[in-house]
Amino acid sequence: MEPDQQRPPSVLQKSVVVFSKNYLPVSRVNIRRAVTLLVAGQAEPLGFIEGAIWQVRSPSFVLQVPEHIRLTVSNPERLWKVPPVNRREVLRRDGHACQYCGSTRKLTLDHVIPKSKGGPHTWDNVVTACEPCNLKKGNQLLHEVGLVLKSKPKAPTHPAVAFAEQFWKEHPSVS
Template sequence: MKPATLDHRSDVLQNSVVVFSNNYLPMSRVNIRRAVTLLVSGRAEPLELETNLFWQLRSPSVTIEVPHHIRLRVSTAERLWKVPPVSRRELLRRDGHKCQYCGAGKALTIDHVIPRSRGGGHTWDNVVIACERCNGKKGDKYLNETGLALKTKPKAPMHPAVAFAESFWQNRPMPE
């Protein structure tokens, strides 16, 4: 069972497999080739959810069934992850490079929801990306004095694995 013998033209290879950690936390997606490597080397095993779904890889001599979900057999020492300090780069990423008041994607600045002059902190739950126009409109006022409204409530970025796990379960179709 060598992945190298697989049909390279197969569209199946375009698909991906969800990798669960040893303690059943969905962690990431890998391509089929990587999944096969993990399975063949014994570092992962098929994970059975409510349905048993497989991608079928065919070559002239062999057919391999690759489960849609695999689980690592070894526990991955969860790397230490700390909430990053507030920075323009992280903030742009969190807010999707969009003004959190009007959705504009240009002339972006950092706005303190509770103005610093009124005691607001430079913390994840008090900073948002805002375009110059909205930031100017807001100035040193509280939100309720401006007529502006936030699209989302600002919060600290999540651990990447936790964020993946959340979206995995949220986007999962209900079992039939």
């Protein structure tokens, strides 16, 4: 094969959207995991949603793997707990940017309502702030200093909910 010719992408590099038993999009898995779920009888193809269908061949049979599958086992949702408030998670939630000015340098954590004034150490009271904004705010409330939050702080959402929201944004015609 000449270097300038490209091979068609391997079927094994494709991914499949997995729906729960209630038809809610749960995750995206690689085609190998999808084949395992289909062969084990833990999932079924969703034929009413338009999408690609790939053939996976073995010496003994050919399996049609659609772009969307539905779990058939009653798998109770794994218990998910909101992660604890910590620097890494708050920085991730806030996109590694100061929630007052947008800076991405010298980041710290700030309590919107200072702890000394009764502010709790919770997801809706802790934000990412750069050192200059944190020093400017000090031990005061936002309106006392004239600072405004770029976005309202909130706890992270369940990963399945976040995936479902993203899926419906990307596939409005499916719904």
